[in-house]
Amino acid sequence: MRHVLVLISLAVFPLAAQNGDLEKGRQLFLGMCSRCHGAEGGGGEGPNLNRPVLSRAPDDQALTAVIRDGIPDRGMPRIRRFTDTELHAMVVYVRSLSRTAGAVVAGSPEKGKAVYQRSGCSSCHIIDGEGGNLGPELSGVGAHRAADYLRQAIVEPAAALPRGVMPFPGRGLNEFLPVRVVTRGGQEVTGIRVNEDSFTIQVKDANNQLHSFRKTDLQTLEKETGKSLMPDLRTTISGTDLDDLVAYLSSLGVVK
């Protein structure tokens, strides 16, 4: 009797079963993935999933592996163990997101490139090997950050300070964290934290000089959480220039 019922339900309700997986997958995604990938997969600190091809997950087998194991060296943690049923439901849901049209990024990448060049961004950022090294590299940034996140990083950089992945300065610690130190001898250094442990800290200043301190030699060590060394560009880049710049950065590393 039970066998008959199963056969009937499979024959008549395949769509219902699929919808059940979809809903289960959506719930799991909301709990564990949406903080970085956005509620509907629109992306954020993590990549936008509303695209036909996911570079790390070209097929369901690869997507299953990514969800199961994470991509720790890119900042995607292995959050927890999943049953096969849960993995399947999440794959079904993430695949449904890829069929959703992604948010359209207004603006022109070509014009954005010109905005990038004339605004001095390259004094601190490297794209394809060119530029200064005080800030994060932006080669390929469009493949792993969503447009909204990039926009925020431009107009409110301190709110989009990247969290570190293994190994330096440590998993989850803020990268490019501004610090101010004053030694017992009175020397003051401001810059970004390159690395730190319980006894020492390594700081790079705006002139690209590296400083290494023992904490016992400091009278002041201020970690300026909530700040960024990057200037707030909302007054200098706005309107269509901003749209164009976001469009340019979003295009970097994205396979058409």
Place this chain on the structure above:
Amino acid sequence: MRTLRLHALAVFAAVSGGFAQVPYQRIVGADGNPNTWVTYSGNYQAQRFSQLAQIHRRNVAQLKPAWVYQMRNPGIVETSPIVADGIMYITEPPSTATALDLHTGRPLWTYTPNIPQDVIIIGSPPVNRGVAILDNTVFYGTVHCHLIALDAKSGIVRWDTVVDDNKKGYYITAAPLAIDGKIIIGVSGAETGIRGFVDAYDAKTGKRLWRTWTVPGPGEPGSESWGGQSWQHGGGSTWVTGSYDPDLHLVYWGTGNPAPDWNDDTRPGDNLYTCSLLAMDPETGKIKWHFQFTPHDVHDWDATEVPILFDAEVKGRRRKVVSMANRNGFYYVLDRQTGEFLTAAPYVKQTWADGLDAKGRPFPRREADPKVEGTLVYPAIAGGANWWSPSYSPRTGLFYQATREMAGVYFKGDADYKEGTAYAGGGGETKNGDEAYGAVRAFEATSGKLRWEFKLLTPPLTGLLSTAGGLVFGGAEEGNFYALDAETGKALWDLQLGGAVRSPPVSFTIDGKQQVAVTAGTSLFVFGLP
């Protein structure tokens, strides 16, 4: 000089040929011979305290490496070395035992069993916490769940016993505890839905003498605390070495989480004896008393922290007590004769319980239970403390513990039992970041009241060692190894070792000079005064 050494060897050979190397009485009297380190936590009381005082507050800054041993396999090293009669015995990940010459660190022998390619290790990395020694034999457990006895001088197998079936998820990471003629061992595997136990084996033959299930079967006391058939896969692993009171003749051993960890739908009730401390008769394994720290756990609050034994005045009279900084964030003191709850205090931020009642039972906040969408709870999944050894100094009366201040998000998930696969029912995500931190904390051992703390950049996984020289040695995830003043917590010396310190330090002598050993990354370092 050469002649002298040869003489020494000849005498040594004569002695080792005729006498047991580490007889039981020598482990009982470990405090009286601090030149060696003959059991996991240094003595049966599990205090991880060295009576040596040659290295002290005023000279510790001169510490220098004596030698370094680099392990051959990648992996996480959690071994606590055993040192006896000129040899250091360690384990290397995942299941290799190695003997090192204590003067030089040169390997004397090494043994690696055949581990099947499809070995099942779910719930932790493939680690090992060390060997036990008794008479002329060393003992250790493996990830394929064997208990192996090796001749201490040659590394040749004396016996190799299957403790239980790895296909069901049983594996071993704990160091065994050697007592009079018996080897006591616990198992890992609650995330695979094992039914946990503590076993004792005959040290000479490897024959099992008794098994005490940590999850009672139908009709046994405590079985009413499980719903339906949930006891069959109820967890309660026993993956950290316990302690022993030779006078009371009781073995103390902590038990782990119920299974599935984060999905409690199938296991209504207290789920005895998970998340508990068991006091067992070593002759029979009979449970003399139990204390359950976290009834009906849903956060993975294993009680597999090291239980430390000491005698002190608590609640108006001098008592024999056992204490534990539990993974759940509370420090407990129990009467170790009776199991009576004496006192407890939170030692890290915790948000899962509204305190404890007069008998030490928590008032859990049900809103802190794991949910599909996640629930933010302090402490994070590794707990306020965990398997890494605390230390108790009889000199200061302080209990030293490496603690973690961090939140976690707890997820409830599906739990379908299938032999040899994960049966965890969810999981946890740790909130890494600049907000999380760690600290070495010193509590008054009788109350849990904080005396001092030394902050660490990130939550640690390091064991601690306190010494009669007034020092506390510990490590950090970023590779620092350091010595603190045991009275004040002030850092007196530190060195960057280049890899995470995840094993507990030990102390002993080489040619009468005190040394301290610890691992960092996959290397083992021995430090002494120049």
